[in-house]
Structures are given as C-alpha cells and as structure tokens.
Amino acid sequence: MDKKYLQMIGKCSRCGGCQAHCPLYLETGREPFVARGKIELLDNLAAGKLVWNDKLAEVFSTCLLCGSCTENCPNGVEPDKLVRLARKDLVAARGLPIIKRNVLQHLLKHNGRLNTAGRLLGLYQKSKLQLLIRNTGFLKLISTNLANIEGLLPQITGQPxxxxxxxxxxxxxxxxxxxxxxxxxxxxxxxxxxxxxxxxxxxxxxxxxxxxxxxxxxxxxxxxxxxxxxxxxxxxxxxxxxxxxxxxxxxxxxxxxxxxxxxxxxxxxxxxxxxxxxxxxxxxxxxILDVSIPAKESGVKVTYHDPCHLKRTPGGRTSPRELLKRLSPYYEFVEMDLADRCCGSAGSFNISHYELSQSVVKHKVASILDSKAEIVATACPSCMMQLGHGLKKNNSDVKVQHTIELLAHLL
Ligand code: SF4
Ligand code: SF4
Known part of the structure; x- marks a missing residue:
C-alpha cells in the first residue's frame, strides 16, 4: 500500500460520524458497509493481518462512491478515494472478474464494438423477442442480474x-x-x-x-x-x-x-x-452565457435530483437549479427532500447489487412523489436510468428528463 493511502487511514479517528451520511449504512445498519468499517479493514490489510479474499472483495464492491462520507468527515478523510485505491490493490492482487474484464478491456476501448452492441440491443428491443422474453420471465431463469439490466436500460430508438x-x-x-x-x-x-x-x-x-x-x-x-x-x-x-x-x-x-x-x-x-x-x-x-429564456406559461412542476459527481464541482449544485428557475413560468421549480442523497445508481452498482440499490432509490422516489412534481430533472444519464426504473416500479407517471431537454423544449 502506498504512503498516501496509509496516511489517510491514519487520519480516521473511528468516530463513526460517517454512519449518519452513508446511504448503504442507513439501509443495512452494518459496519462493513460504512466508511469506518472499510477503513478498519484496510488498516488490517496494510498491517498484514488480513489478505484479499472473496469476502473482502465483496465488502469493497459495496460502496456507491457517492462521497457523502468524505463531504461530512470532521477529520478530512476521503473514504471514497480509499475505496477506489483498495479496488486498485484488489485488481493488482486478484485481477478483474471475467465479465468485467471483457467489458472494460474489450468493449469500452472499441467504439465499433460498442456500436454493434447498441445496434443489437436496439434490434432486440424492437423485436417481438423482448416481449416474449419479458412475459415468460426467461431472463430470470438464466440470471436475475440479466433480467435487472434489461429492465434498467432505456429504449434504444435509433442510431448513435x-x-x-x-x-x-x-x-x-x-x-x-x-x-x-x-x-x-x-x-x-x-x-x-x-x-x-x-x-x-x-x-x-x-x-x-x-x-x-x-x-x-x-x-x-x-x-x-x-x-x-x-x-x-x-x-x-x-x-x-x-x-x-x-x-x-x-x-x-x-x-x-x-x-x-x-x-x-x-x-x-x-x-x-x-x-x-x-x-x-x-x-x-x-x-458563462447568462442565458435568458423566452417566457411561456404552463406551470408544470419540476423538481431536481443532484448527481453525486456533479454536486461537488464548482457550480454543480447552483447552476442546474438556477437554470430551472429561469425556465419559469413554463416550469415551476420545487425543491424536494433528500435532493442531494445518492440515488443508488453508481455506475454498475444498480446491476451488481440490484436489491440494495433499489432500497436506496426508494427514498428518492418517495421524495419525488411527495414534491408533487410532474417531472424530475437531473444532469446525469446514469441517475436518469435509475430514477426512471424506480418510478416505474412504483407505477408512477412522473417523467425523468435532463435539464437541457426542458430548456430545448422552450426554444
Ligand atoms: S471516516 Fe471520518 S467520519 Fe468516518 S469514522 Fe473516520 S474520521 Fe469519523
Ligand atoms: S462513498 Fe457513499 S456509499 Fe461509500 S462509504 Fe462513503 S457514504 Fe457510504
């Protein structure tokens, strides 16, 4: 383990303040899910008292990297960075799981292969095969994960x-x-x-x-x-x-x-x-552009979900809200509770840990419904998929849209 890593572990006083801010701890109440528990394990790994094994690999895969612990740590510890460093060590020690390795190293590096994968998915969604497979629950027979991925993906409507x-x-x-x-x-x-x-x-x-x-x-x-x-x-x-x-x-x-x-x-x-x-x-x-927007009447209520990766960047919380306010009176912006709580998507976390990610998003769905908004806007396609899936499971007709779609609609 490198020096930076060890110094960061040393800064943690094990106060447990992160428990109140970790979406996964709030769901499970279990110490390995929260930053303090993970840091304790890393300390033991660094001291050679533990070695990487399947159980530890699973513990370090259960983190949304939402940064809520980092944002609220009184000692300036950055547990999300530590989790990422731990995953790097884990890959060095044990390699990547085979499916992940193929996706990362043989698909993402090649746009041509991604185009083909997208085209095949689009054809599947348009064909009667999708309906048949959904109605028969065929995917669930092979793997619950496959059925979950299928349900999370939006409809592919055309060319890239x-x-x-x-x-x-x-x-x-x-x-x-x-x-x-x-x-x-x-x-x-x-x-x-x-x-x-x-x-x-x-x-x-x-x-x-x-x-x-x-x-x-x-x-x-x-x-x-x-x-x-x-x-x-x-x-x-x-x-x-x-x-x-x-x-x-x-x-x-x-x-x-x-x-x-x-x-x-x-x-x-x-x-x-x-x-x-x-x-x-x-x-x-x-x-930069300080846009003004043509005023049109409508009064459609819109609320906003903060993507974790955006809210900690300069202007990341204020700009999307300011933009939505400028869309008034066509859209009426209403703030919801827990707007900046992670939605549980976290890249592929909602696929690899589907049930847990659904427990996380259910609080967000409740907040959206409480706000009485007809649209929930956000600025991250991954959050959009997760919110859309969570709302659909609740039989809600609240629409999920990117902030830019709302502005484009008025121009
Ligand atoms: S990560 Fe921060 S908040 Fe959590 S136990 Fe350590 S010092 Fe306390
Ligand atoms: S990054 Fe988020 S999910 Fe991971 S330990 Fe911190 S608060 Fe919990």
Whole structure:
C-alpha cells in the first residue's frame, strides 16, 4: 500500500460520524458497509493481518462512491478515494472478474464494438423477442442480474448520436466555440439529449464541435482498472487537444468527474490545460452565457435530483437549479427532500447489487412523489436510468428528463 493511502487511514479517528451520511449504512445498519468499517479493514490489510479474499472483495464492491462520507468527515478523510485505491490493490492482487474484464478491456476501448452492441440491443428491443422474453420471465431463469439490466436500460430508438451529428455545428457570429464530450450514455442510449444540447447551444450563439471520442473511463477507474482508465483518458486528451475551443462541455456528471481526474491520472500539461476548460453544460449556460429564456406559461412542476459527481464541482449544485428557475413560468421549480442523497445508481452498482440499490432509490422516489412534481430533472444519464426504473416500479407517471431537454423544449 502506498504512503498516501496509509496516511489517510491514519487520519480516521473511528468516530463513526460517517454512519449518519452513508446511504448503504442507513439501509443495512452494518459496519462493513460504512466508511469506518472499510477503513478498519484496510488498516488490517496494510498491517498484514488480513489478505484479499472473496469476502473482502465483496465488502469493497459495496460502496456507491457517492462521497457523502468524505463531504461530512470532521477529520478530512476521503473514504471514497480509499475505496477506489483498495479496488486498485484488489485488481493488482486478484485481477478483474471475467465479465468485467471483457467489458472494460474489450468493449469500452472499441467504439465499433460498442456500436454493434447498441445496434443489437436496439434490434432486440424492437423485436417481438423482448416481449416474449419479458412475459415468460426467461431472463430470470438464466440470471436475475440479466433480467435487472434489461429492465434498467432505456429504449434504444435509433442510431448513435455522433453518427448523425456534423463534426462542426456552425452559427453566424459565434459568441463561443465549444467541444462536446457526449459520453457513452448520450451517444448510444439517449441521442435525443445530444440533439437538445446542440440545439440549445446553437440557439445561444455557440459553435459546437463533436469530435471522435472514447468512454470517459469512469467504469474502469471505479473498478480499479487503472490501465484501462488511463488508456481511455489518453485517447480523449489526444482527440480534444487538437481542437481550438473555449470550453469542453458535457451533459454527464460522471464524465465530468473523469475529465477532472485526467491531470492526476496522466500527469501531463495537455491533460491539465484541457481539464481546466471542462464544464458541465448547466454551468456554461448560467455562469458563462447568462442565458435568458423566452417566457411561456404552463406551470408544470419540476423538481431536481443532484448527481453525486456533479454536486461537488464548482457550480454543480447552483447552476442546474438556477437554470430551472429561469425556465419559469413554463416550469415551476420545487425543491424536494433528500435532493442531494445518492440515488443508488453508481455506475454498475444498480446491476451488481440490484436489491440494495433499489432500497436506496426508494427514498428518492418517495421524495419525488411527495414534491408533487410532474417531472424530475437531473444532469446525469446514469441517475436518469435509475430514477426512471424506480418510478416505474412504483407505477408512477412522473417523467425523468435532463435539464437541457426542458430548456430545448422552450426554444
Ligand atoms: S471516516 Fe471520518 S467520519 Fe468516518 S469514522 Fe473516520 S474520521 Fe469519523
Ligand atoms: S462513498 Fe457513499 S456509499 Fe461509500 S462509504 Fe462513503 S457514504 Fe457510504
């Protein structure tokens, strides 16, 4: 274990303050689920009193990396970082599970393979096969996980976003020029969000470049596969460093968090310079473009869910809310309880730990329903899937939309 790791463990006084803030501890009441329990285990691993085994691997897979413990620790410990370092050690000691290894190393690094996977999924969803498989419960017979993944995915409605958008989307007398990092979810699962982003930016006089790009690397980095994470980061930096743009924008909180990590990961000037210009789309619209929005009447109530990866970045809590307030009177923004509590999605956590993630999201669903909102807006495609699934399971007709979709609707 490296020195940084040990110093961080040493800072933890075992006060247990993190218990009140950990969504998983609040569900289970069990010490291995909370930061303090994990730090105690890491201390024992570092001292050689424990070695990595299946049980420990499972304990360290049960963390949402939501950062709520980090945000509230009186001693400045960053348990989410420790969990990620632990996962890196675990991968070094035991390797990745076979399915994860194939997805991370043989799918995410190849856009062509991702295109094929998306096309096959779209064909499956459109065919009568999906209906048959759902009605017969066939997937559950093979694996409950497969049935859960199938239920979480949105309907694939067409070709990937980047396939149909020009490299350069021009406007007359541009105010700014930005490069758009679409992320995998917008490209393959939610192309309509990508179209909304381009429409909105062009409407406010911004030229948009949509270059060739790869997965941001979050799935690899949060799984401890640093080599794949670094490879993807390097490819993205290479593609974006050739562009002459004012900002790099993203509509995905997780992609934003990955880009902000690139300088530490790659330790080079290109990564440092580009990461300094990366920004969430909501922040660009509010803080840089200071947009005003055409007033239209409607009074549709909207509430907002904070993605964990966005709320701790500059303007991450305020910009989306400010944008929603500017959409009044068409949309009436109402704050809900627990708006900044993790939804339980956490990348693939909602697949690998489906039941636990559903226990976490049920509180969010209750808050959304209590708010009486007709729409819950957010700024992360992964949260959108989780919220949509949770609401559907509750037979709710509350819609889940990206903040940018709401703005695009008014232009
Ligand atoms: S991580 Fe922080 S809050 Fe949790 S036990 Fe350690 S010092 Fe206390
Ligand atoms: S990152 Fe979130 S889920 Fe993980 S230990 Fe901290 S509070 Fe709990």
């Amino acid at each position: 976003f980047r396939k149909n958008v020009p490299l350069l989307n021009t406007v007359d007398a541009p105010r700014l020029k930005v490069a758009y990092f679409t992320g995998c979810a917008t490209n393959w699962l939610n192309p309509h969000i990508g179209r909304s982003v381009v429409k909105v930016l062009k409407a406010y006089g911004v030229e948009v470049v949509v270059p060739e790009q790869y997965c941001c690397g979050v799935p690899a980095l949060s799984s401890g596969d640093m080599d794949t994470g670094r490879y993807l980061a390097r490819e993205n930096i290479r593609n974006f460093s050739e562009l002459d743009v004012d900002y790099i924008i993203t509509d995905c909180a997780s992609c934003l968090s990955a880009w902000l990590e690139y300088p530490e990961l790659l330790e080079n000037d290109d990564a440092l310079n580009l990461a300094a210009r990366v920004m969430d789309i909501n922040r660009l619209l509010v803080e």
